[in-house]
Amino acid sequence: MERWCAQASVCGVRILIIGGGVLGTQHAWQAVERGHDVVQIEREPEARGASVRNFGLVWVGGRASGPELETAARARVLWERIGERVEGIGFRPNGSLTVVRTEAELAVARAAADTGEDRGFKLLDAAETRALNPALRGEFLGALWCDRDAAVEPRVAQPALRAELAKSGRYTWVPGREIRDLTDRGVVDDTGETHEGDVVVLCTGAWTGGLVKELAGTTPVRRVRLQMAQTEPLGETLTTTVADADSFRYYPAYRGEALDGLNAGQPQGEVAAAAKMQLLMVQRLDGSLTIGDTHEYDEPFSFDTTEAPYDHLAEVAGALLGRPLPRITRRWAGVYAQTTDTSRIVHRARVADNAWLVTGPGGRGMTCSPAIAEDTAEELSW
Known part of the structure; x- marks a missing residue:
């Protein structure tokens, strides 16, 4: 970890994001914004999980006092900034x-x-x-x-964000690939192709089987x-x-x-x-x-x-x-x-020398994902 964290503070590294939902896409956004190369890999042709099966709400008011409210409020600011750049997400401060x-x-x-x-x-x-x-x-x-409450369009937000990321020249979208193995060089997908990267971030949502279970075991x-x-x-x-x-x-x-x-x-x-x-x-x-x-x-x-x-x-x-x-x-x-840890906004844990699992925001996923991704970037010294 020390090797690539030190690299990240000096120059760009190659980051592999596993998962095409809103949490994975916001992690890709943070990484690209900080000057890194990103490959985002999704097992479906397009995100089909909770990231598109929701209200698209940026829901601040009802959050618990303390870290949860602070995270939601910070995410609301980030969503608005992103919306100014990416009109296709449909951000609107409608309350x-x-x-x-x-x-x-x-x-x-x-x-x-x-x-x-x-x-x-x-x-x-x-x-x-x-x-x-x-x-x-x-x-x-x-x-x-x-x-403080706002809304985005959940069915189109991820593609719109990816289109903007692609303009950077440092972002690659790889759909229809399931990750089967983690190596010290990156990951191997179900076609046998190796995707090389310095660090792997698993944002696999409710998919907790397969490689995630092998790496993380039973998670809270x-x-x-x-x-x-x-x-x-x-x-x-x-x-x-x-x-x-x-x-x-x-x-x-x-x-x-x-x-x-x-x-x-x-x-x-x-x-x-x-x-x-x-x-x-x-x-x-x-x-x-x-x-x-x-x-x-x-x-x-x-x-x-x-x-x-x-x-x-x-x-x-x-x-x-x-x-x-x-x-x-x-x-x-x-x-x-x-x-299930009520003291945390998300489950973020290191599962290998070069890999982290970030999942479990619950019903806060669409609301808090920009701030969660920002916290990951800070914790991993991107």
């Missing part, structure tokens, strides 16, 4: 509204807004909420506004499955991301007496509780809506998607919009990796 419909929900929103922490929170009444997002015509008491990472959907175009602009108050139950920023009161006095309905649900709703650039999501933690996971959660999402979204949700045109499930 979010967590809409509340009962007094118990309002109490949680008020407590969050009154903490004094610098999260960009502001409590809005119903009229202020509708003024900020006129597409919300349902019945509600108000909303918790977060001006669990897998989480979710269901989501996309609708036809709404026909008008949804000016902010929208969440329902069930999101209070799943984000650590809202923990406290008010949330305890909500959980005790207003438990989730049967479907939402069984699927560990919240409503998140974000508009894509084509006008469609991405909605979700559910959380399944116990493996083996279901191999099919179930309709009850979609019915629930449509009902809640329709109530906030004050009209039926547009017809769902796509449904999918996804699996992401989440570190």
